[in-house]
Amino acid sequence: MKMPNPSAALPRGFAPPAPASLSLGMVGNCAFSALIDPHGRVVWSCLPRFDGDPVFHALLGSTDGAGAFAIEIENLAESRQYYAPNTAVLHTELWDRDGQGLLITDFAPRFPSRGRFFRPTMLVRRVRPLKGAPRVRVQLTPRFHWGAQTPTITSGSNHIRYVGDQQTLRLQTDASISHVISQEPFLLTREQNFLLGPDETLAEGVGDTARHFEQETLSYWREWTRRLALPLEWQEAVIRAAITLKLSVFEDTGAIVAAMTTSIPEAPGTQRNWDYRYCWLRDAFFVVRALNSLAEVGTMEDYLGWLTNAVVGANGGHVQPLFGIGLERELPERLCENLPGYRDMGPVRVGNQAQEHFQHDVYGNIVLAAAQAFHDKRLLHPAGLAEFERLEAVGEQAVRIFDQPDAGMWELRTRARVHTSSALMCWAACDRLSKIAHTLELPGRAARWQQHATHMRERILSESWNEERQAFAESFGGRDLDASVLLMAEVGIIDPMDPRFIATLKALEEHLCDGPYMRRYEAPDDFGTPETAFNICTFWRIDALARIGRVDEARAIFETMLAARNPLGMLSEDTHAVTGEMWGNFPQTYSMVGIINAAVRLSAAWDTVI
Structure with missing residues (x-):
C-alpha cells in the first residue's frame, strides 16, 4: 500500500506545521526518546536507540514533508503543554475555535517488572476528548535511512506495519486503521490509543495495555523523584x-x-x-x-x-x-x-x-x-x-x-x-x-x-x-x-x-x-x-x-x-x-x-x- 502524499492539499482547517523551534518536550525511558512540539507533533525520535536512525526527523526538515507523528485538531485556536508533576509523562491540550478540545498524553513505558526495568522501545500516545467532539487527523509518516527511505505499509485489524529494510515499526491502535492510513479527518468521540514500537503483538488489548503502562510509568517517576x-x-x-x-x-x-x-x-x-x-x-x-x-x-x-x-x-x-x-x-x-x-x-x-x-x-x-x-x-x-x-x-x-x-x-x-x-x-x-x-x-x-x-x-x-x-x-x-x-x-x-x-x-x-x-x-x-x-x-x-x-x-x-x-x-x-x-x-x-x-x-x- 502506498503512503498518501503528505505534500498534497491539506483538508480545510488543518494548518501546515509551524516552523521548527526548541519549545519541545521530551519523553523517554532510558532506552530511546522522542521530542514533541507544542502542537503535539513528534518531530524527533531516533530508533532503536538514542544514536539510531531518526525515523521522525521533522526537526531537521524534510524533502517530502514527512518524518513526524502528528495528531492534529481542525481549526486549532490554542494549545497548552505540561508534564504530569514529577514525571516524564507529557500532556498536550489542543483547542479549536469552537471551544472543543482534546488531550494527548505521551510517554515511553518505564517501570519495574520481574526483577528488572521494563523499558520497551515503544512510544505510547493516548488521545481523549476534553470537550465536545473535535475533528482530528492523524499523520504518521516515519522515514528510514535519514529520510531517504519511505517504508512499505501493511495492516491488520488493529495494527499498521511500517516496513523498512533494516527495521519495522508496528502501530497498534484502537482507532480506525483506515483513518490513520488515509490521514482523513474524523470526529474524536472517545479515548483512542496509539502504541508505536517493535513489530511485536501485545499480550493484552490496546486500551488496557496503554492504561496499565501509563499508571505504572507515572508511579515509577513519582517514586524516583520522591x-x-x-x-x-x-x-x-x-x-x-x-x-x-x-x-x-x-x-x-x-x-x-x-x-x-x-x-x-x-x-x-x-x-x-x-x-x-x-x-x-x-x-x-x-x-x-x-x-x-x-x-x-x-x-x-x-x-x-x-x-x-x-x-x-x-x-x-x-x-x-x-x-x-x-x-x-x-x-x-x-x-x-x-x-x-x-x-x-x-x-x-x-x-x-x-x-x-x-x-x-x-x-x-x-x-x-x-x-x-x-x-x-x-x-x-x-x-x-x-x-x-x-x-x-x-x-x-x-x-x-x-x-x-x-x-x-x-x-x-x-x-x-x-x-x-x-x-x-x-x-x-x-x-x-x-x-x-x-x-x-x-x-x-x-x-x-x-x-x-x-x-x-x-x-x-x-x-x-x-x-x-x-x-x-x-x-x-x-x-x-x-x-x-x-x-x-x-x-x-x-x-x-x-x-x-x-x-x-x-x-x-x-x-x-x-x-x-x-x-x-x-x-x-x-x-x-x-x-x-x-x-x-x-x-x-x-x-x-x-x-x-x-x-x-x-x-x-x-x-x-x-x-x-x-x-x-x-x-x-x-x-x-x-x-x-x-x-x-x-x-x-x-x-x-x-x-x-x-x-x-x-x-x-x-x-x-x-
Missing part, C-alpha cells in the same frame, strides 16, 4: 532537570548522551552543527556529579560500569574523549544530504570527528566521576583496590601528558595548545587519586600522587597566569580568555578568594559576558568568533560569584537562566544574548546540570523553614 534530596528553593526546576538527565542515560550500557539531537546550530547560519548523541566522558562526569548531589547515586553506579570498559580498552594509555553509547570507538563523521537541517540551516552531520581528538582533560573526568564510589557507603558495589589500580593507570597518563598540547575541552579542530582546563583536570586526577589512596589506607601511594599534584599545581598557577590581562589565560603562556578557567575554584586547585581568581572572574565578565550571559572564549576558532552564550559557562559564572560572596548577583543571573528555559523547563546548549532564543543541541545535559548545581549552591537551607 527519593531525590532536593534544595529548598527552585524544586520544580531541579526536578525537571534531574528527570531530563535521567532520560539521557542509556541504561543498557550505562552511557550518558550529551544531547538527544544532531546539527542544531550553535548560532544561526554558522555551520557550527554537531552530532551530540554520544557519550562524552566530560559531560557524563558532570551529569553524575549533579545527580549525586541530589542523592541519586544509581546513575553513577551504572555509568562506572560503562566507564570501566572504556578505560580498560584504552590504547597505550590514551582514552578518547567520547564513545558511542554501546562503547563504539569509531564514530566517523559524514554529511547527510537528505535533510535540509534545522530551519534549513545545514549541514546535518552524523558521527563526530572529535572522537579522534586528544583532549587531556578526559583523565581528570574519569577519576572525578569514579571518586565518590570509593567514599560512599550507600553503594551496592563500592569501589576498592582493583578499581583504584585501574584508575592509577589513568593517572599515569595524566602525569605524562598534562603539559602537552591538545584540542582542549572546546574541541578545536585546527589549533593545539597546552590548555589550562586540560592541565587542571590532569591535576584533579592526581589530587583525587591521593585522596582515594588515603581512604584505602595506602599512605605510600597517597604521598606519591600528592607529589604529582603539587608539582602540577605549581606549574598551572604559574604558567597560565597572564600578568598583562590580570587573569588565568586559556593556555600556558597564552593571553586569551576562556570561561573554562572558572573550574579552577570548582575542582579546588585554588581558593576562590585568592586575588588572582577574583581578578580572573572580573576580566571574564568584562570581555566574555553579554549582560548575564557568558560566551566560551574570546579568540576566533575554526568558524570565527562565537556569537551565542554557552549556557554552562553562565552557570560556572554563577558558581564563581557565589563562592566569592556575590550571592545576590548569582541569584539574579540564575533567575535569568531559569527564564531562558523553554516552557517545559529545558535548555539547549546556547542562548542568544539579544533575542533570548535557544540554539545548539537539545536538551543539553551540560545545561541541565547547571540548573541543579546553581540551585543546590544558592538555595536557602531547609532549617530556615522547618
